[in-house]
Amino acid sequence: MTNKPDAIFEALKVNKLPSLPHILVDMLVACQSSTANFQQVSDIISRDAAISARVISLANSSFYSRGGNINSLERALLVLGTETIKTVVITASVQQFFSGFNTTHTQYLKHFWRRSLSCALLAKALATLTSYQQPEQAYLTGLLHNIGELVLETNYPDQYSQLIQNEANEHTRIEIEHTLFLTHHSDVGAWLIDEWNLGTFASDAIRFHHAPVNAVLDAHHLVKLIFLSSQLSKENALDEPESFEIAESMFGLSAALTSEIVAQIQNEVVKIAKSLKIDIDSRPGNDLESETDKKKQVALAEQVRNIGLLQSANNHLSQSTSLPQLFQGIQEAAELLFGYKGSQVLLIDPTDGILKYQHFSDLDHSASETTLSISLQPARCLIARSVTSKTIIHSANQTLFPEALPAIDQHFVKITQNRHIVSVPMTINGCVMGVLVMGTSSEKSITPNTLHLLDCFSSEVANACERLNNTITESSTSLTEEELQLKINDAVHEASNPLSIVRNYLEGLALKLGNAHEIQSEIDILKEEIDRAGQIILRLRDLQHTEADQAPGVDINREIMDLNKLFQGSLYLSHAINCHVSLDNKLKRQKGNRNPIRQVLTNLIKNASEAMESGGDIYLKTSHNVNVNGRDFIEIVVTDKGPGIPDDILSNLFQPVTTTKGQRHSGLGLSITKNLVTEMGGTISCRSNQTGTKIQILIPVRNID
Known part of the structure; x- marks a missing residue:
């Protein structure tokens, strides 16, 4: 039997929460623009609690969720994809447009928007400062910390409007909410977080963000982050001694540091508001601001009209x-x-x-x-x-x-x-x-x-x-697969030769010009771009292999031979590399997918080649059966004769953003390689000294009979 609070929650409408028209107009412009990218759209969405709530709710629905909770806005947006995000924004805009315009309501939405964004930015900054491992989760929870308030305001507009006008403090407001609605916004927000499967700590953070301080001192890190962020997001937070007491008791933050963080976030919110043309400091009764808000509502109406016209035109053209x-x-x-x-x-x-x-x-x-x-x-x-x-x-x-x-x-x-x-x-x-x-x-x-x-x-x-x-x-008639492969091979051959000549010429030119830092830096950039062009050509040639191997499993020896042949016309040429291959022909086809093996080999060969700036030798070797502690493994060894890896780098070799190849490289290659090998149940190790580097991969034997 459903208890009374659950019945109250289930009666609430939560799928039409309003946003400021200022936000919706920017979202619609970005969604429809031919030049806007995913990042621009997601940046705008991340500033609004109502649209973010829709996105999180949809991403955690059974249709999109594929196991595991999505508790960051960035991941939710990636799961949904650009077209679904556009649909969410357009739907919200149409609903908002037909809900009508009310000056008091717009003033409330401005206050709500400012408080939500401030709390989110503070939560993320404090999460980073206090080493919380999921700052994006903290941001999202902060953005949604008062979402229950928006739900109550949407479902009971007349009663909530009177409550807002009374300007009661937060604790008094919760008491009044409970009297009027038999619940309050903290519980409503926590209920929504539970419905969206964002995790119990996120739910607790929203449920207890108005609790007494002593009740959360021993709570989870996220709960304390949101509690403090909520307090500091108030407009007069720095005028209340309680703000500094909470910061000190929870995280040991000094008053000076707390003030600095709050001031930085307040400035950031003001900048964002200006970029969106939102006057967050206006008060009810300001005729000029009311006129500006009406113009935004008109702009929203124009955008909604545009949507209908464009949809009609698109239907016409598609026929x-x-x-x-x-x-x-x-x-x-x-x-x-x-x-x-x-x-x-x-x-x-x-x-x-x-x-x-x-x-x-x-x-x-x-x-x-x-x-x-x-x-x-x-x-x-x-x-x-x-x-x-x-x-x-x-x-x-x-x-x-x-x-x-x-x-x-x-x-x-x-x-x-x-x-x-x-x-x-x-x-x-x-x-x-x-x-x-x-x-x-x-x-x-x-x-x-x-x-x-x-x-x-x-x-x-x-x-x-x-x-x-x-x-x-x-x-129309297309090329046969054989004709396409011949054309790709010809193009790769024709392009690789001049690239190699240009790179070698640059090497000679660098020696002639001496050690002038600026000139050498520019030559390095040119060589980087030539190498990048070589990689594009490499991917072009690799296309012909994608459908060639239809047999089940993966032939590791063949993958090495294919890559070696591939690199002969690009990577090896541009880096003056001689590759020596020693393959164990007793190695059988293995169960699994060829793509991870190919990615691992590509990363290791590229790393070895780039480690030898003046060229050199690389050795690729396989063994069909290596016994380690009673278990049989396949061995893959990649050896180079480069200068070796420094000890401080070697100790963290497989960690992200550890690179010896300059600032234009991400340093993620070996981290990705290790993760791929681990997923195959294998291990990867490295030995390095001044005469070269040897990387050994061991993968459990899984022969295909």
């Missing part, structure tokens, strides 16, 4: 089955969205990099009536300038050709049958694939909303063109 049909659909959508007539599409030809235009005379046939080619030289026409600068340009407002447009631009003015043209680059993942040229009779500048909508529409058009091109390409 096209040929380029003529698609181009007609683009014209119709552009006129509906912007009133721009006669829109034309020009695509960049990947074979020569020239912008090309085809005018189809009959939508039922592919024969072209007119073909135009435009060289991408920005000084020669407005359209080329728009593509090269990745900028939307209106012919009436541009300054490059103030007296008269070049002939090719005037040609498109005539085609669109308008007084002016707007040139809109079409990008996919930051790369321009073409341009939309749209006709307009207006001389006015494009508004920010129109500019944003044009950018989003051009991305939809680019995606539609790419989808159609892929469909056409897939239906």
